[in-house]
Structures are given as C-alpha cells and as structure tokens.
Amino acid sequence: MADDKKRRERKPPTKKVPMPEQDPNLRRRNFNEVALGYTAEQAVEEANKCLGCRNPRCVSGCPVEVPIREFINLVREEKFVEAAQKIKETNSLPAICGRVCPQETQCEESCIYGIRNEPIAVGRLERFVADYAREQGESIPKTTKRTGRKVAIIGSGPAGLTCAGDLVKLGHEVQVFEAFHKPGGVLMYGIPEFRLPKDIVEAEVEYLEKMGVQFRYNFVVGKIRTVDQLMEEDGFDAVFIGTGAGAPNFLRIEGMNLVDVFSANEILTRTNLMRGYKFPEYDTPVRVGDKVAVIGGGNVAMDAARTALRLGAAEVSIVYRRSREQMPARAEEIHHAEEEGIQFKLLINPTEVHGDDKNHVIGMSCVRMELGEPDESGRRRPIPIPKSEFVLDVDTVIVAIGNSPNPIVPESIPGLELTKWGTIVVDEETGMSSREGIFAGGDIVTGAATVISAMGAGKKAARGIHKFLTGETVEGESGSEDESKKSESEKRKKSKKSKQDK
Amino acid sequence: MPYEIKFKQVLNPTTKMMVVRAPDVAAVCRPGQFVILRVNETGERFPLTIADFDRDKGDITIVYQEVGKSTKLLGSLEIGDEILDFVGPLGKPSPTDKYYGTVVAIGGGCGSAICYPVARAFKESGNYLITINGARSMDLLLFRKQMYEISDEFYETTDDGSCGVHGFVTAVLGDLIQKGRKIDLVFAVGPVPMMKFVSKTTEPSDIKTLVSLNSIMVDGTGMCGACRVTVGGQMKFACVDGPEFDGHQVDFNELMGRLNAYWEEEAVSMGRWMKETGGTA
Ligand SMILES: Cc1cc2nc3c(=O)[nH]c(=O)nc-3n(C[C@H](O)[C@H](O)[C@H](O)COP(=O)(O)OP(=O)(O)OC[C@H]3O[C@@H](n4cnc5c(N)ncnc54)[C@H](O)[C@@H]3O)c2cc1C
Ligand code: FES
Numbered sequence: 095m096a097d098d099k100k101r102r103e104r105k106p107p108t109k110k111v112p113m114p115e116q117d118p119n120l121r122r123r124n125f126n127e128v129a130l131g132y133t134a135e136q137a138v139e140e141a142n143k144c145l146g147c148r149n150p151r152c153v154s155g156c157p158v159e160v161p162i163r164e165f166i167n168l169v170r171e172e173k174f175v176e177a178a179q180k181i182k183e184t185n186s187l188p189a190i191c192g193r194v195c196p197q198e199t200q201c202e203e204s205c206i207y208g209i210r211n212e213p214i215a216v217g218r219l220e221r222f223v224a225d226y227a228r229e230q231g232e233s234i235p236k237t238t239k240r241t242g243r244k245v246a247i248i249g250s251g252p253a254g255l256t257c258a259g260d261l262v263k264l265g266h267e268v269q270v271f272e273a274f275h276k277p278g279g280v281l282m283y284g285i286p287e288f289r290l291p292k293d294i295v296e297a298e299v300e301y302l303e304k305m306g307v308q309f310r311y312n313f314v315v316g317k318i319r320t321v322d323q324l325m326e327e328d329g330f331d332a333v334f335i336g337t338g339a340g341a342p343n344f345l346r347i348e349g350m351n352l353v354d355v356f357s358a359n360e361i362l363t364r365t366n367l368m369r370g371y372k373f374p375e376y377d378t379p380v381r382v383g384d385k386v387a388v389i390g391g392g393n394v395a396m397d398a399a400r401t402a403l404r405l406g407a408a409e410v411s412i413v414y415r416r417s418r419e420q421m422p423a424r425a426e427e428i429h430h431a432e433e434e435g436i437q438f439k440l441l442i443n444p445t446e447v448h449g450d451d452k453n454h455v456i457g458m459s460c461v462r463m464e465l466g467e468p469d470e471s472g473r474r475r476p477i478p479i480p481k482s483e484f485v486l487d488v489d490t491v492i493v494a495i496g497n498s499p500n501p502i503v504p505e506s507i508p509g510l511e512l513t514k515w516g517t518i519v520v521d522e523e524t525g526m527s528s529r530e531g532i533f534a535g536g537d538i539v540t541g542a543a544t545v546i547s548a549m550g551a552g553k554k555a556a557r558g559i560h561k562f563l564t565g566e567t568v569e570g571e572s573g574s575e576d577e578s579k580k581s582e583s584e585k586r587k588k589s590k591k592s593k594q595d596k
Numbered sequence: 597m598p599y600e601i602k603f604k605q606v607l608n609p610t611t612k613m614m615v616v617r618a619p620d621v622a623a624v625c626r627p628g629q630f631v632i633l634r635v636n637e638t639g640e641r642f643p644l645t646i647a648d649f650d651r652d653k654g655d656i657t658i659v660y661q662e663v664g665k666s667t668k669l670l671g672s673l674e675i676g677d678e679i680l681d682f683v684g685p686l687g688k689p690s691p692t693d694k695y696y697g698t699v700v701a702i703g704g705g706c707g708s709a710i711c712y713p714v715a716r717a718f719k720e721s722g723n724y725l726i727t728i729n730g731a732r733s734m735d736l737l738l739f740r741k742q743m744y745e746i747s748d749e750f751y752e753t754t755d756d757g758s759c760g761v762h763g764f765v766t767a768v769l770g771d772l773i774q775k776g777r778k779i780d781l782v783f784a785v786g787p788v789p790m791m792k793f794v795s796k797t798t799e800p801s802d803i804k805t806l807v808s809l810n811s812i813m814v815d816g817t818g819m820c821g822a823c824r825v826t827v828g829g830q831m832k833f834a835c836v837d838g839p840e841f842d843g844h845q846v847d848f849n850e851l852m853g854r855l856n857a858y859w860e861e862e863a864v865s866m867g868r869w870m871k872e873t874g875g876t877a
Pocket of ligand 2 (some may be wrong): 812813819835
C-alpha cells in the first residue's frame with residue numbers, strides 16, 4: 095500500500111492533450127485557422143484528468159465565472175451540448191473565449207491539478223463544446239418576460255455583445271449601434287481569421303439576433319445621434335457604452351508618416367474586416383514589403399506580424415523594447431509566432447524610421463536597451479544602452495504599441511467624468527458612469543485589455559442596468575463576497591494588461 | 597438599412613452626381629463633412645464629401661470623379677439601386693457659421709461640387725463671397741450655375757483657356773491679392789497640387805487658408821491612422837481632426853506620397869474591372 099503510494103507520487107507530470115494544429119510551414123502562408131480543435135475522444139481524455147475539486151480555484155480566475163467543474167463533468171459524460179449550455183449560463187461567447195482568452199493567467203493559472211502538471215486545458219475544452227454545440231444547432235433560450243424598457247448599446251465588441259445578450263434575456267428591448275458595417279469590434283476587425291474565424295463571430299451574433307437583440311450598423315453615435323438624444327428623444331431608458339480602445343498610438347519619432355509605416359489596426363482592418371487578403375477578389379488592397387518590422391510585444395503585435403507573413407513578407411521581426419518575459423501577448427501566440435518563423439528582436443527600441451525621396455521606408459534606426467529598476471507597472475524599466483545605435487534593414491514598419499480610447503462618444507456627452515487617459519470613470523459595482531443611466535464597460539473603461547474582461551464588464555453593467563431600470567437584483571448571481579474577491583483579482587489583471595504592448 | 601439611389605446625373609465624361617436616400621445623415625450633416633461608403637459586399641470603404649443635403653427629403657448628394665474601380669463601380673449603379681453601406685456624417689464641419697468679412701471659396705475640378713455647400717454656408721453667414729471655379733477645360737467645369745448664383749463675385753479659370761481666365765485658380769487669386777483686395781479667409785478644395793499652390797499664394801500676405809484634404813481612409817472614425825497627415829509638424833488624422841486644415845501648415849508633399857500608396861493595386865483592380873465590364877463602364 096505504502097509502496098503503491100510512493101510509485102504514484104513519482105509519476106511524471108502530465109501534459110495537456112495536444113491540440114491538432116496546421117503545420118507551421120504550411121500555415122505561415124495561409125489564413126486558415128491555425129489550431130484545429132479537439133476531437134470528441136481527445137476532449138474526453140483531457141476532461142478525465144480533471145480532479146473535480148470540491149473547492150475549485152479555476153472559477154475564481156474567470157472574470158465571467160464559467161462553471162468550469164460542472165461543464166468538464168458533462169464533457170466526461172460525453173454530454174457536449176449540455177456542457178455548452180452550462181457555459182452559456184454565464185458566458186454567451188464560449189467559442190470565442192475558448193480561442194482568445196489568456197487562460198494561462200486566468201482559470202488555468204489557478205488550476206489545482208496544474209500545480210504539479212500542466213493544468214487542465216480549460217480553454218481547449220470550452221472551444222470544443224462550443225463548436226460542437228454550434229454544429230449541432232442550438233436551441234434559443236426563450237424569453238417571455240417583457241419589461242417594456244429600452245436599452246441602447248453603443249459598440250458591438252465583446253463588452254457590448256455580452257451586455258446586450260444579458261439584457262435581452264432579462265426581458266428588455268435592446269438595440270445595438272455599431273459604427274462599422276459588421277459586428278464584433280476587435281473580434282471582427284482586429285483578431286485575424288487564422289486565430290478566430292469570422293464565421294464564428296457571425297454565428298455568435300446571429301444567436302443574439304435570434305434572442306431578439308436588434309443591430310444597427312453604419313451608425314456612429316456622437317455623429318448621427320448623441321447619447322443624450324438617444325435618451326431624451328429616442329426613448330432609450332439606459333445606455334451602455336462599449337466603444338473600445340480603437341485609436342492607434344504611434345511613436346514620437348521621425349518617419350512615422352512614411353508611406354510604408356502602418357498602424358497594426360490598419361493592416362488588420364484591411365485584412366480582416368475588409369478581406370484584403372483576398373484582393374483583388376475583394377477591392378480593399380493591403381500591402382507589406384519584404385522585410386517587415388512590427389513594433390510592440392502584445393497580442394496586437396503578434397497578430398500583425400503573423401498577418402504580414404501571410405501577406406507574403408519574406409522576413410518579419412517583432413521589435414520590442416523589453417524582454418521576452420515581459421511581453422504581454424498570450425503565451426500561445428508567442429509560441430505560434432516563433433514556430434512560424436517570426437524573429438524576436440528584444441530589448442530594442444526604434445529611434446527613427448528612414449525614408450527615400452518618395453517617402454518609402456528604407457530602414458529603421460534602433461537603440462539597444464537593458465533592464466533597470468522596476469517601474470510603476472512592476473516590470474523592470476528598459477533603459478537605452480549608450481552608443482548602441484544601429485540600423486535595421488526593413489522596408490515596412492507596423493506600429494503596435496497600443497490603442498487609446500476613441501474620443502468620439504465620450505466627448506459628445508456633457509458632464510461625463512473621464513480619466514486623464516480619456517477612459518470613462520464608472521462605479522465598480524454597477525458600471526454606471528458619472529451620468530445617471532449611462533453605463534460603460536470594456537476597453538473604453540480599462541484601456542486596451544482582454545476580450546474576457548470586456549465581457550465581464552458587459553455582464554456587470556447588464557446587472558447594473560437591470561437594477562437601475564427595475565430595482566430588482568439579478569438572481570442566481572454570486573454573493574457579494576465572491577464579487578469583491580473577483581473584482582480584486584480583476585483589478586490586478588487589468589493593471590497588468592492595460593500596459594499592453596508598451 | 598439600404599441606401600437607395602434616387603437620382604443620377606452625368607456631369608461630364610468622368611464625373612457623376614447621385615442623390616442617395618440617407619435620412620439619418622441628412623438630418624444632421626453640415627457643410628464640409630463627408631460620408632464613407634461601400635458599394636457592395638466585396639467593395640472597399642472610401643470617403644466622399646457631402647456635396648449637398650436635403651433634410652426634409654432625407655437626401656444626400658454626392659459628386660465624384662470616376663478615377664478607380666470603386667468610383668466606377670458606384671457609377672455603374674442606376675436610379676433605384678442601393679448602396680450597401682453609407683456612413684456619416686464624419687469629420688468636423690467647416691467653420692461656416694462665423695462672419696469673417698470677405699471669403700474666397702475656390703473649387704478645382706470635382707472639388708467645385710464639394711466647395712459649393714461650404715461656400716453657400718459662408719454666404720448665409722453674411723460673408724462677402726468671391727468664388728473661383730477652375731478646371732482643365734470648359735466641359736469639366738462643375739456647378740457653374742449654382743456657384744454663380746450664391747456669389748457676390750464669380751470667376752472661372754481653365755487650364756486650356758476654353759472658358760474664363762486662361763490659367764490656374766491661383767492666377768485669379770494672386771491678382772485679387774495683388775490689387776490689394778482685403779481677403780479675410782480663403783477656402784480651397786480640389787486636387788492636392790491646387791491646394792498647395794493656393795496656400796503658397798496666400799502665405800506671404802498671411803491670409804488664413806483652409807484646405808479640405810482627401811486622404812486615403814478606411815474607417816473614417818480615427819481607428820486606423822491611414823488618413824494621417826502632418827500639420828504644423830504634428831501628426832493629425834484627417835478623418836477626425838479634419839478634413840479641413842490650415843493650408844499654411846499642411847505637408848502637401850507627404851500627402852501626395854501617401855495618396856499614391858496603392859497605385860499598383862488600384863491599377864490591378866481597374867484592369868479587372870475593365871475586363872469584367874468589357875471596358876464599357
Ligand atoms: C489585434 C488584437 C488582438 C487581440 N487579441 C486578444 C486576445 O487574443 N485575447 C484577448 O483576450 N484580447 C485580445 N485583444 C484585446 C481585446 O480584443 C479587447 O480588449 C476587446 O475586444 C475589448 O472589447 P470592447 O467590447 O471593449 O471593445 P471593441 O472590441 O474595441 O469594440 C468596440 C466597438 O465599438 C464600435 N464603436 C466605436 N465607436 C463607436 C461609435 N461612436 N458609435 C458606434 N460604435 C462605435 C467599434 O466600431 C467597435 O466595433 C486583442 C486586441 C486586438 C486589437
Ligand atoms: S480613416 Fe482610419 S483613422 Fe482616419
């Protein structure tokens with residue numbers, strides 16, 4: 095008996111069941127999805143490892159409190175559709191989260207099984223059941239309640255979509271106003287097809303439409319109608335602002351307006367939203383040269399680099415002023431980028447982009463950096479090494495050093511309290527801004543963060559809006575103790591993530 | 597939300613005018629603002645300045661020169677057809693509700709159509725309005741009657757001398773300045789070289805000059821930076837900070853370079869279009 099125990103203890107740590115992927119040499123030149131997802135057998139195999147902890151820690155790592163243990167139990171029983179429904183109780187976009195959440199700093203980070211082994215692959219399982227259920231065709235939850243209250247949602251990114259879904263389930267009339275011609279926000283225009291197929295985003299939006307959410311596209315709030323007009327003239331009882339952090343930042347160095355210098359947003363929007371990778375079948379051109387430098391170290395930088403490669407660049411490098419450990423991108427994206435042959439030029443900071451007489455890029459001056467004392471983000475501050483300047487031979491530069499809130503909506507609302515970064519100040523608990531009836535959440539509140547934190551904020555605001563409109567508290571939500579714990583952990587994460595890319 | 601074409605007119609061999617039903621835009625737009633449109637599912641997003649609007653009918657007038665595939669595609673639509681996406685009004689309106697004194701409004705080529713609503717608004721604010729309408733030749737002069745009717749003084753120029761003054765718009769403008777006419781504001785819209793030379797003409801006498809920039813745009817709401825221009829040494833986004841800027845501060849050479857960024861791709865698109873349509877459209 096004692097012997098037996100000893101042997102078990104010595105068992106080597108297990109790894110996640112690997113997820114099939116496209117071969118790096120093939121995928122670096124196509125836009126098809128990189129990760130292919132588990133088969134049913136693989137999913138069950140992975141789920142069987144779950145300890146089913148009595149006090150699971152994984153859930154507290156999830157900003158929308160997905161009932162992880164319960165859904166994994168259902169996977170074990172091969173009840174995949176039920177498992178998906180279980181997730182959808184708290185997370186309306188599981189097929190998306192399973193693909194883009196930074197699980198390693200959330201649920202999987204707190205996994206008890208993961209203390210000795212690789213954690214349970216919560217993200218891959220979530221993705222599997224969501225895809226399975228979608229392919230089977232899902233039933234739409236019926237909402238019979240009608241409160242007669244109208245809510246306007248501005249922006250159809252993950253924050254707006256989540257808030258809309260939750261509110262329509264609670265019986266409110268919900269209308270989403272979106273500036274672009276397609277829904278999804280960053281999910282549609284930013285995150286590339288090879289990481290998050292656009293069909294999936296569209297399917298999730300269709301699901302919301304079937305539940306009764308109405309969508310208006312080509313509608314720039316603040317230009318066509320102001321928030322005050324929506325509330326005073328158009329009969330909306332409350333407004334949720336989820337307009338994201340879409341305005342690209344550029345470096346304050348010479349050469350930023352050269353012809354072959356682009357924001358990551360421009361390259362990604364042309365490629366994803368406008369389908370520029372199918373030019374000339376689609377009319378929107380997108381072009382990168384042979385030698386591309388992408389400045390930044392976040393998800394946006396990884397996406398831009400891998401997109402540039404797929405658009406035909408011969409050499410793509412990430413130029414990042416801090417070290418690898420400090421890169422804010424998801425671990426999987428860094429790994430995938432490396433596999434595809436993206437070069438990492440770390441501890442390097444650009445100082446000037448050089449152009450020829452036609453304003454085309456012919457090189458980029460850089461300086462080498464070393465790590466000094468920790469700065470206010472807790473990360474060691476990069477400082478330039480004297481006399482270490484050199485010129486990188488590049489013909490295209492993509493800037494991915496972060497995005498700021500788009501000021502169009504905030505500026506059009508008199509009396510709205512903003513931070514000095516232009517983000518909207520909201521009540522932690524309810525998501526309400528300084529103006530009564532106006533709520534906000536997602537990147538417009540936190541600065542550039544994550545899909546799941548935006549969804550968490552949309553969810554919280556939906557509760558806040560419901561309470562504001564009806565005086566009722568949403569049932570079945572976690573108690574206040576959990577809540578305060580979660581917002582603490584969320585806060586931590588936010589402060590970590592909002593430094594994205596810098 | 598379909599955006600129906602209610603009226604279409606060929607203004608000259610390369611320029612068309614359309615009236616599009618877009619009540620939301622028409623209800624609030626102001627002179628100087630623009631729309632971004634996408635003709636069909638495979639189409640690209642491109643900006644056109646609002647040439648006129650009718651709030652009661654809910655109509656927006658656009659005037660465009662068929663220079664590439666997208667404008668050709670738009671031009672191939674007929675009355676009753678629909679434009680898939682039509683978003684606006686975008687950009688900052690022209691500062692037309694102020695009284696300056698004497699305003700010279702200059703439109704070159706297709707720019708005349710865009711100049712028109714702005715010039716009219718300057719006039720409505722009580723300004724003394726001088727307009728200069730220019731084009732390569734007489735058949736390319738646009739909005740002649742409309743411009744004439746709102747103007748206190750009206751000049752026309754053609755590069756080939758087929759109508760009005762033989763020469764560029766700057767010839768007339770330079771002449772006015774030379775004669776010591778008191779000019780309080782110049783507003784110019786047209787090809788980039790024209791706006792550049794207008795700005796050069798007014799700079800020595802320090803006459804405030806506004807130009808309307810036609811940068812390449814994707815979203816038109818400040819989210820991509822495709823439209824960035826250098827104004828007074830600073831980076832600006834034409835779609836949200838403009839489209840109008842102080843002509844004395846604009847780096848026109850940089851703008852011209854950026855406008856040509858996709859000329860190869862444009863040629864490919866155009867070639868395909870000509871093949872598909874048999875070169876008729
Ligand atoms: C390239 C890229 C890759 C990323 N990868 C990841 C990842 O792997 N994992 C992860 O967790 N996070 C990732 N992020 C971050 C994540 O996408 C964002 O944090 C999240 O999308 C924010 O959601 P949101 O709803 O607040 O705003 P957004 O997704 O930005 O949506 C805002 C929406 O509002 C619309 N809007 C803006 N202004 C107006 C207006 N005036 N009127 C009407 N509509 C308006 C916009 O068009 C947009 O559709 C990535 C971001 C980018 C850019
Ligand atoms: S057009 Fe995208 S920022 Fe101006």
